[in-house]
Amino acid sequence: MTMDEIELAEDEESSDYVTFDMLGERYAFPMRRVQEIIRMPSVVRVPLGPPSLEGLANLRGRVLPVVNLRQCCAMEQAEHDETTRVIVVDSGVPLGFVVDRVASVISIDPQALEPADAVQSTVRSDVLVGVIKSGEGEMTTVLDVDQLIGSQFAGLAERRPGGGREAASRPTGEPDPEAESDDTLELVSFAVEGQEYALPIDQVQEIVQAPESVSHVPNAAGQVLGVIDLRGRLLPVVSMRRVFGLPVTPLEPQNRIVVVSLKDGVVGVVMDTVREVLRVPHQLVAPLPGVVAGEGRKTEVESVCRLEDGKRLVSVLSVNRMFDSPEVRDEIAGYREDDEEMTSERPGEADDGRGGEELFVVFRLDKEEYAVDVDAVQEIIRVPDALIRVPKSFDFVEGLVNLRGTVLPVVDLRTRLGLARAPRDERQRIVVLIIGGVRTGFIVDSVAEVARVGRNVLEPAPELSEEQARVVSRVANLPEQQRMLLLVQVDQLLAADQAAVAAGLCEEIVDEALAGV
Known part of the structure; x- marks a missing residue:
């Protein structure tokens, strides 16, 4: 039995469908997979995710990845408007698909659903389950929810409530060999x-x-x-x-x-x-x-x-x-x-000091808020007027600066996370971290605050891509403040070879300086 036939057999047991429109055509999801339908929410954009990802939204205290279904199906893009809706499906964790308009909920005779083998459509055939034919000659294409998820987000379909990466729930920063010094x-x-x-x-x-x-x-x-x-x-x-x-x-x-x-x-x-x-x-x-x-x-x-x-x-x-x-x-x-x-007077709200909270340095990139563990931050400094440019290096290496006699490689964090570069301004800062034993500076748009966040609002970030899952490991969901912080795994900002190159750049500059003395 083929996968399409298995899917069709399951759909015969539940013949209700949610229908919706995209680019003037009618599509459907099986009703049994739909949790709810909501208006387009505000989203927090996530770097290093697939192109179809609109961002993360807050769904009554839960983190909801929101996906552009047109992008998933290689369709022409369009602006969102008053009719735009998000269909929230059950994929082990909730996932929202943005569609042009929701049409209706229909019940059909299971015999009216035919396999999609010979169907020509604007979407890829590998995401089709079948076609519903109506008496007026109209056709509604049924999409395969699991195939759509699997084609965009490796590992997301495998996630289940209570699961997740152990490393993501307990991130550890690189030890600073100099942090233990009293100097x-x-x-x-x-x-x-x-x-x-x-x-x-x-x-x-x-x-x-x-x-x-x-x-x-x-x-x-x-x-x-x-x-x-x-x-x-x-x-x-x-x-x-x-x-x-x-x-x-x-x-x-x-x-x-x-x-x-x-x-x-x-x-x-x-x-x-x-x-x-x-x-x-x-x-x-x-x-x-x-x-x-x-x-x-x-x-x-x-x-x-x-x-x-x-x-x-x-x-x-x-x-x-x-x-x-x-x-x-x-x-x-x-x-x-x-x-x-x-x-x-508030039962169950005992003050456990730092035990139930974590402390983060919060900074901004492209209107979104990111955070790193405060213990991983060596210092925060202004961006100097001039940086020593380094030829033939990674695109995201902005240059080198002299930090109190020490050569510091500086990375443009926007570029490292796949975001557009921004012109220099007075609000930008360099956040100095230790990665792979190398002190490295990362340029951010601005530093917002040092925030104390309860562990009860921290959760693993959805695995939207392999690199994103490594770099953005957790999310602090703060619906009362209408905020969502993307927690960055410091030791994943640079791969081992990239950190080694940064260390090599510093050694070359020092050697050249000594040679000139």
């Missing part, structure tokens, strides 16, 4: 009134975008702006401008709230902008000179970093000194007590 100080730098400051990264829990407004609290301490809701927890928010005695400005999209830990609780600090993650050698960090470490706010500066041969000075702040006044400490402790009471 560097890790900092998050930010700007206030044009001046650059920094906080030790171990005191920063996360960095989030400032909301449009903060709920003001009457009779609050002078530095406290109010409170915000941070994933169901009350977070007191303090203005760094008020801490420094500067005028407070309205919240803007570029403002960030740095969530820091104090012995009395947790507080969010509003910064004008967050600039970089820095890894600074200790020999470039000096205590604040005694002549300026006197009374008043100056004592909030713990030390000073001398970067770029002293042309750039970054003041390192002490979190505890910033909030040393009794009224602010009492205010923060009061919010913690209120929040603990609220949490205890």
Whole structure:
């Protein structure tokens, strides 16, 4: 018995079909395979997937891959409009096919379904099951759901709820041979009134975008702006401008709230902008000179970093000194007590600290949000005005930069993920990672935040292509925030041979420099 005959035998047991139109022709899926029909949703585009993939959508808390059926069937493309619909089919995991218009649900006599062997159509014959002939001479082509899926997404049909790649659910970053050294100080730098400051990264829990407004609290301490809701927890928010005695400005999209830990609780600090993650050698960090470490706010500066041969000075702040006044400490402790009471009233929502969450650096590429584990990020720096171009290298290698005396290969992450290049602008940053033992920089459109994400919203990414499954291993589905983060597997960004080439480029540059001395 052929596959078509097996499919026909199964369809005879269920003779209901969902019919739809594409390019003026009528097609159908067996009703038993259709879960639901929805309007075209907003999608998050996924790099390295097949051309037919529109992106990932949120379907009531589940990740839904959305596929352009015209593209699957090699048809001429058309813009989506009010009649466009997505037919969600059961493929072990839900999968949505975009069609021009849904026509109806029909019931037929099983004898009216004929095999598609001799049928000529605009779609490939290998995705046809059969043809339904009506009394008026019209024909409806029945498509093979499994064949469509298998032809586009290797491995997706094999996925089942609860399955998935073990490596995808527990990603591990490359160990940094230098991370265990105590020779560097890790900092998050930010700007206030044009001046650059920094906080030790171990005191920063996360960095989030400032909301449009903060709920003001009457009779609050002078530095406290109010409170915000941070994933169901009350977070007191303090203005760094008020801490420094500067005028407070309205919240803007570029403002960030740095969530820091104090012995009395947790507080969010509003910064004008967050600039970089820095890894600074200790020999470039000096205590604040005694002549300026006197009374008043100056004592909030713990030390000073001398970067770029002293042309750039970054003041390192002490979190505890910033909030040393009794009224602010009492205010923060009061919010913690209120929040603990609220949490205890919600059964089943125990605070397990970091145990139930993961911390990610979130960045943007082509309007979509990606994330990497914060432990994999060495630092985040600005893109220099000029890069040393490397001839005869990979297309995605942008060049080399001098990072405090070390040669750093720089990759255009858009190009590496198959996206169009973007012109350089002030928002772009280089995220420095360790891959294959080589420190490598990746240019991203912008760095958005450091986000703390609950493990309950993390799930394996659909296996839409072999390379995509390796690089984009998981998805953080955040429907309440109307967001979906694509989690990047750092050690898969460069293949072993590509990482070796990057290391070789650095060695060649160093050798040439030494030869010229």
